[in-house]
Amino acid sequence: MLIFNHSRPGRRTAAHLAPEVPIDLPAGLLRDGDPPLPQVSELQVVRHYTRLSQKNFSIDTHFYPLGSCTMKYNPKVCGQLALLPGFQTRHPERPARFSQGFLACLCELQGMLAEITGMKEVALSPMAGAQGELAGMLMFRAYHHARDDRERREVLVPDAAHGTNPASAVMAGFQVREIPTDRHGDVDLDALRRAVGPHTAGIMLTNPSTLGVFERHIAEINGIVHAAGGLSYYDGANLNAILGRVRPGEMGFDVMHLNLHKTFATPHGGGGPGAGPVAAGERLAPFLPVPMVGRGESGYDWLVERHRPQSIGRLTTWAGNAAVLLRAYVYLRILGAEGLGRVADHAVLNANYLLAALKERGFTPAFPDRRATHEFLITLKPELEQTGVNARDFAKRLLDYGFHAPTTYFPLLVPECFLIEPTETESREELDAFAEAMHLIRREAQHNPEKLHTAPHKLPVRRVDEVRAAREPDLAWRPR
Amino acid sequence: MLIFNHSRPGRRTAAHLAPEVPIDLPAGLLRDGDPPLPQVSELQVVRHYTRLSQKNFSIDTHFYPLGSCTMKYNPKVCGQLALLPGFQTRHPERPARFSQGFLACLCELQGMLAEITGMKEVALSPMAGAQGELAGMLMFRAYHHARDDRERREVLVPDAAHGTNPASAVMAGFQVREIPTDRHGDVDLDALRRAVGPHTAGIMLTNPSTLGVFERHIAEINGIVHAAGGLSYYDGANLNAILGRVRPGEMGFDVMHLNLHKTFATPHGGGGPGAGPVAAGERLAPFLPVPMVGRGESGYDWLVERHRPQSIGRLTTWAGNAAVLLRAYVYLRILGAEGLGRVADHAVLNANYLLAALKERGFTPAFPDRRATHEFLITLKPELEQTGVNARDFAKRLLDYGFHAPTTYFPLLVPECFLIEPTETESREELDAFAEAMHLIRREAQHNPEKLHTAPHKLPVRRVDEVRAAREPDLAWRPR
Amino acid sequence: MLARIGVASIDELFDEIPAGLRSDRPLQLPPAMNEAAVSRLMLERSLGDTPLLCFAGGGAYEHHVPATVWELAGRGEFYTAYTPYQAEASQGTMQVIYEYQSMMCQLLAMEVSNASLYDGATALAEAILMAVRANRRSRSRRVLLPRNIHPVYRQVARTLVTAQELELVEVPFDPATGLLDPQTVAAMAGEECAAVVIPQPDYFGGIEPVDELVRAVAPSGALVVGLVNPLAMALLRPPGQWGGAEGVDIACGEAQSLGLPLSSGGPYLGFLCCRERHVRQMPGRLVGRTVDDEGQPAFALTLQAREQHIRRSRATSNICTNQGLMMTAATIHMALMGGAGLRRAAAASHRATVELVEALTSLPGVEPLFDRLFFHETVLRLPLPPARVLEALEGHGILGGIDLSRAYPELGDALLVCATELRTGEDIESYRCALGRVLEQAA
Amino acid sequence: MLARIGVASIDELFDEIPAGLRSDRPLQLPPAMNEAAVSRLMLERSLGDTPLLCFAGGGAYEHHVPATVWELAGRGEFYTAYTPYQAEASQGTMQVIYEYQSMMCQLLAMEVSNASLYDGATALAEAILMAVRANRRSRSRRVLLPRNIHPVYRQVARTLVTAQELELVEVPFDPATGLLDPQTVAAMAGEECAAVVIPQPDYFGGIEPVDELVRAVAPSGALVVGLVNPLAMALLRPPGQWGGAEGVDIACGEAQSLGLPLSSGGPYLGFLCCRERHVRQMPGRLVGRTVDDEGQPAFALTLQAREQHIRRSRATSNICTNQGLMMTAATIHMALMGGAGLRRAAAASHRATVELVEALTSLPGVEPLFDRLFFHETVLRLPLPPARVLEALEGHGILGGIDLSRAYPELGDALLVCATELRTGEDIESYRCALGRVLEQAA
Numbered sequence A, B: 001m002l003i004f005n006h007s008r009p010g011r012r013t014a015a016h017l018a019p020e021v022p023i024d025l026p027a028g029l030l031r032d033g034d035p036p037l038p039q040v041s042e043l044q045v046v047r048h049y050t051r052l053s054q055k056n057f058s059i060d061t062h063f064y065p066l067g068s069c070t071m072k073y074n075p076k077v078c079g080q081l082a083l084l085p086g087f088q089t090r091h092p093e094r095p096a097r098f099s100q101g102f103l104a105c106l107c108e109l110q111g112m113l114a115e116i117t118g119m120k121e122v123a124l125s126p127m128a129g130a131q132g133e134l135a136g137m138l139m140f141r142a143y144h145h146a147r148d149d150r151e152r153r154e155v156l157v158p159d160a161a162h163g164t165n166p167a168s169a170v171m172a173g174f175q176v177r178e179i180p181t182d183r184h185g186d187v188d189l190d191a192l193r194r195a196v197g198p199h200t201a202g203i204m205l206t207n208p209s210t211l212g213v214f215e216r217h218i219a220e221i222n223g224i225v226h227a228a229g230g231l232s233y234y235d236g237a238n239l240n241a242i243l244g245r246v247r248p249g250e251m252g253f254d255v256m257h258l259n260l261h262k263t264f265a266t267p268h269g270g271g272g273p274g275a276g277p278v279a280a281g282e283r284l285a286p287f288l289p290v291p292m293v294g295r296g297e298s299g300y301d302w303l304v305e306r307h308r309p310q311s312i313g314r315l316t317t318w319a320g321n322a323a324v325l326l327r328a329y330v331y332l333r334i335l336g337a338e339g340l341g342r343v344a345d346h347a348v349l350n351a352n353y354l355l356a357a358l359k360e361r362g363f364t365p366a367f368p369d370r371r372a373t374h375e376f377l378i379t380l381k382p383e384l385e386q387t388g389v390n391a392r393d394f395a396k397r398l399l400d401y402g403f404h405a406p407t408t409y410f411p412l413l414v415p416e417c418f419l420i421e422p423t424e425t426e427s428r429e430e431l432d433a434f435a436e437a438m439h440l441i442r443r444e445a446q447h448n449p450e451k452l453h454t455a456p457h458k459l460p461v462r463r464v465d466e467v468r469a470a471r472e473p474d475l476a477w478r479p480r
Numbered sequence C, D: 001m002l003a004r005i006g007v008a009s010i011d012e013l014f015d016e017i018p019a020g021l022r023s024d025r026p027l028q029l030p031p032a033m034n035e036a037a038v039s040r041l042m043l044e045r046s047l048g049d050t051p052l053l054c055f056a057g058g059g060a061y062e063h064h065v066p067a068t069v070w071e072l073a074g075r076g077e078f079y080t081a082y083t084p085y086q087a088e089a090s091q092g093t094m095q096v097i098y099e100y101q102s103m104m105c106q107l108l109a110m111e112v113s114n115a116s117l118y119d120g121a122t123a124l125a126e127a128i129l130m131a132v133r134a135n136r137r138s139r140s141r142r143v144l145l146p147r148n149i150h151p152v153y154r155q156v157a158r159t160l161v162t163a164q165e166l167e168l169v170e171v172p173f174d175p176a177t178g179l180l181d182p183q184t185v186a187a188m189a190g191e192e193c194a195a196v197v198i199p200q201p202d203y204f205g206g207i208e209p210v211d212e213l214v215r216a217v218a219p220s221g222a223l224v225v226g227l228v229n230p231l232a233m234a235l236l237r238p239p240g241q242w243g244g245a246e247g248v249d250i251a252c253g254e255a256q257s258l259g260l261p262l263s264s265g266g267p268y269l270g271f272l273c274c275r276e277r278h279v280r281q282m283p284g285r286l287v288g289r290t291v292d293d294e295g296q297p298a299f300a301l302t303l304q305a306r307e308q309h310i311r312r313s314r315a316t317s318n319i320c321t322n323q324g325l326m327m328t329a330a331t332i333h334m335a336l337m338g339g340a341g342l343r344r345a346a347a348a349s350h351r352a353t354v355e356l357v358e359a360l361t362s363l364p365g366v367e368p369l370f371d372r373l374f375f376h377e378t379v380l381r382l383p384l385p386p387a388r389v390l391e392a393l394e395g396h397g398i399l400g401g402i403d404l405s406r407a408y409p410e411l412g413d414a415l416l417v418c419a420t421e422l423r424t425g426e427d428i429e430s431y432r433c434a435l436g437r438v439l440e441q442a443a
Ligand SMILES: Cc1ncc(COP(=O)(O)O)c(C=O)c1O
Pocket: A068, A069, A128, A129, A130, A131, A162, A164, A165, A206, A210, A235, A237, A238, A259, A274, A276, D319, D320, D321
């Protein structure tokens, strides 16, 4: 039942109405009558959306080992403090000298992220990872153009990369050249050597890669690309795995983004919002997007175009997703260096433990000779061949067992794969229960495959017809 | 699974720990080790209690026509404003001159409740209806004692009264004498006349009574009791039905309580908290409990024993359930007189509509010749006789249909009864759906009574064994 | 809708109200405001009074409440549900109550806990009534109530129990220590007595010799009611272990310090625990673990024959609505903090108060009034009337404590001060400086 | 756990990291704080800056947000869920998106809405890119972008689209009215052009002659992108109806005014709507209504072949994470307010601004800069540089508006002021008095 179906003409909540006032505008400018939005009581709204919320799986209700997404638990206090009235009611045009508390948080956050990434400077404004990537690509471009090097039109992207990488490179006006992965899950260095040249603007590298392994040739890759005059970009969405162990700046990367909504305490919000700060080393720092925050004699202040003349400019109307930035700030203050190190340690421990538990139960790792990082890949190809039950069926049946499914069929390189990221915040008992469920489902696959083809059975809906959704798009309710 | 079952030694959330400090107290005073509370992560706590919450029926998720309980929707804003940081962090010993905003709200609330009840003065401190009743009974006692009339040891209570009424009278040191109800649902006046005398301290009257009808002999009742030298108490828990129509003070009652958690915007909290202000007319006002709030030249101030020497004293450590009082204040400011009138109008309209809808479907009102007030009684005795399905079975089956059950088997006077209170905040569609569910359940009772005897079928648990709970009490988890 | 009912107007639905009873004038209330306007009004009222740095305790304490507590307790499914009378539709609330009962028993080393009472004061009153019922053997209606218990608790107890013709006898405290004297208690209990109340800590913050006190009462056959701050029990020996393994018969008190905001004094959370043998005299709700028709674990309200809705005039109490939501918050708070978290908060509060006392008594004329150990509050003697000092401190943004001179005139210029784990060294230093200035100016 | 993995230490799990890459020094971060300490820090930081009465707009507006909005949007099941890739486990989020799409279509009189973009500025940039893709026929990469659009939106659009070799051509506004001139637009569109952006209201708050503008563009074959404040569309004619039943091709903008707090500038909510025929060029997520295996209604992400996770370098955009939670809040806000609620908020904001202008222009030297109708903000000419005036007003607790002199030097001493439905007569009077005093003191 849609909220529109609860609507009855004239139903409304008086407390939500501003007083009726005379309107001095000519009728021709005005719309005919009120917009046809639902006319419902506050109770109907509450009940409708409360019930809808209960139809979701979420971190607060379920284990959610969705690979590449870092669905970890984020302390509630981070959100609560980011929404303190003083922050929440601040108009973005409020001048800096009356916003010192807010700017202090941003400035310190810039500093902490620079320290964590080993980069020189950080700009906080990008509103998600993809926008951070785009900023990085625009910085590639600005750097080469500043050196009057206009032929570098190509960005190299490993074939296992997240879809946003090639899409961001294209938005920045580059062509994308895919670099294959070798059978151990590392970038194929020979192919890379063949690909670089005077047309190479740079490379975008995800590490740990979306295959769930640490790229072992980083030094060589950066060497090859830099030798060819290119730049190197680090996709830091998987930062959870490396905190305190390696720093992209020290590894030779020129620029990177971080996903605050994965690693730094912003839950995913059913799709967002996030924040994708960009961090840059010596060479690319001047090109970072504005605004940034600086600290001068009269306190904290915005750094804008006139302070940073080489900046690629603005990506956001104001300072980006400010409340998300405050969350990250609180999170970092709570954890400190030691706590951050524990994040990576436990994320990697949990992934390797779950991998071991699944291997014990006979599941097949995609890269059997590799360590898991914060996530790992298994392939259900043997199960498919043996029982006709595919990864999708497994995924749907996991829902019946009360687990969100891992990421399926991504990356595309591995058939029937599950990318599994347990995160550091889950308990050992939860991991054991998940491994056990996988085992039970495989048993069901052997004895009753039909049950899996038609799963899920215990959710608010049965398997959803996505083909029909695409073939006969019904994208909005319309009044009859 | 209990939260204790998630516990593992040493598991804890660092952010919740105060720093470890040296303790200078002798070991003999200290307990051996930490108290054996669960050792769980913040995520485990969140997931555990979020999931538990989802097992509840509540106003925010279900229609909840629980008679005598006024399970209506309360605007979210009332709670939000009662919890504003300035109120929430206020220490109760903060002096009045630094608490003017808070005291202004209480003082105005006293005034508004006096206006609504038609009484002279209001004391806000009682923490629930039962405590309000107790205050009223102690005021009966104090009044008679003040006149040196010490033989009035008996309080009259109609047999349909809520259980708190006799219990409160006893707590105040009175004996209780039950007055029967006549077959129209009114107090039996002859019986009342026979019961009064020099031993009569007074009467406690609920109106609308728990039979869901307006007591038509109020004038006579008050006349009889007053003539005998007794006092009259109005149980105002059902105020929702009479707002703006009648005022107990004007009807001749001496003292009453209101349940702010029914009529004035405090949801029931799974059991509380509430607030049960007492309102008194001329004669009993001097005996109201302290503290109250007054307004003098230097602003608002507490009125305590020295200002109100005849007060029965204190029932609460401070001003009672302050946040509940603030909620009621906000609610009254939002509604105003007109809005309050609409509350009663729609509460009574909805009840009469639902009664009509059930009558159309052949259900049997307990008092067929009476109007419903804000609630009404039906009896399922015909259904029991015809199908063997009793009110309890109906109630449990309603849960499967997504409706909370009405109050069952109360009041005790009517066999197999449902006391149904839809409240003013439900929509007509919801009432229709409920009536339809009742109809469908009766059909099931005819064709498949077994299904009803074993209901509910779709809830987190099947029918709960309450006999075993009482016979083998397991009242607390214990470590093994 | 009117047509279906068969009336012409809403007014007609009120036709059974006798004409003479109807109100003849419309309600005079301030005009309706919309949500935006009332939000502004309340914000202004809540902000109108300057914030004060809090060194007041006296039964209400400013502890840290983790953000998670109220995010969960504030879920609509918890706070818009009714008392769990309909078991199958209320398993969430019921399990929370069962866990609360269990945690309180663990924390206090008791066997049974009810599902809450209104607040600490009424919990004490109910405990006294319960003790007298439970000790029917003694036939006494006398109860010993120490003078070093919260003065308002004593008033409330008096209001609530004297109508039932109980006699509350005040036990004096030792003027040198503020503590109860076991010998005095033994003597007073010796004269016919149904129950004795023992606080831990007492209203002055003092740590009572509870073992000796319990043993002093034992020969009299009176029941022992422990009145405790449950947070203190994470550090100090819990009432279930006082005076030996047996401990007290009943433990009660105020649980505001388990996750509830100060909130101007309420809603708070009264708790009541007892030994299994007294359970049938327990007032308030109880949840028990049982099974459903399929044998799966389930929860239900139980032993309801004690309660007013079943037993009416013969119930153990008139309580019906209790403090369910506060109980939910306290349960979540205890689960989040764990035993270690509570113990550390208690220990840090104690430590902060030790430092506060050191800092303040470094000022001329300020000295500890009692010679004994305290938990997280204590009494200082000031060189000036406390009311004057407190008023001056407020000008410095400090709520300096509670003036005892009205409730305890015998103590002279006595001030009750408290520091919880939230009071930092800087806060304490601010207080010291401000008090120093106030005293200088007065000199 | 280590034993099961077969390692001796956690360090061993990192053994694939080449030694040369490992960091050789520990992170230098401030020491860990507990929740209580960080709460105090943030509270102090958030309160450190005095509150200001807000008369600033410029794309971010202080409207009332009903308490219910964030109580519901803030439920853990909404805000700790991922993007609804796993349909069966995400029907809650999906239905919310579908309802959001539907409501935006109703409000703007459009046919399709996506599930959100980052903010108004990026929504404009995406709309421009989309329009150029959708108008492949025209083969032009020129887009007309009026100068009276938010200056930062124009900068962001430039940053985001110029790398793809689009040309953004600035359309001047009429200096007397601040509005676009249909003839100028017709002429500029006439020279080869893929799309024209039309704001309503414009950055100065002016109500544009949108019908004439849309008709002026029509002959050129350029697509029309409407950039609108969605709250204004509850009062003014929506983009789907501009210039006739057909309306614009694409509507976009910032939906902060639909239930989102000011929050220092973000997270906000970019929206994008279009005609059905352009849907395959739409960036961002779309949810469609479909059925499950049993034929029951269900929702699913759809037309995903436009998106980066399927189409990679050939996607319509790189957007992945969007503003889901803000979209949820806006949906709840629209449901609560209904059409009447939004219209009244819009009308009351307009009215308050009319009163504000009357009040302020009663002061000597303060006058309206433009002669035209406005929605809920407008430009005043001051007798002093706005920067000086604003600074002085802040001393009176007033955020007086936005200084236009840097972004629009041609306007002289111009101040953009705004009043929403929250600004009362008293607020306006406070502003007038404060401004009066500021101007006097300067004279
Ligand atoms: C490896 C990787 N890179 C980039 C992104 C894009 O980030 P966002 O969704 O915030 O745009 C993601 C996540 O979605 C990711 O997993």
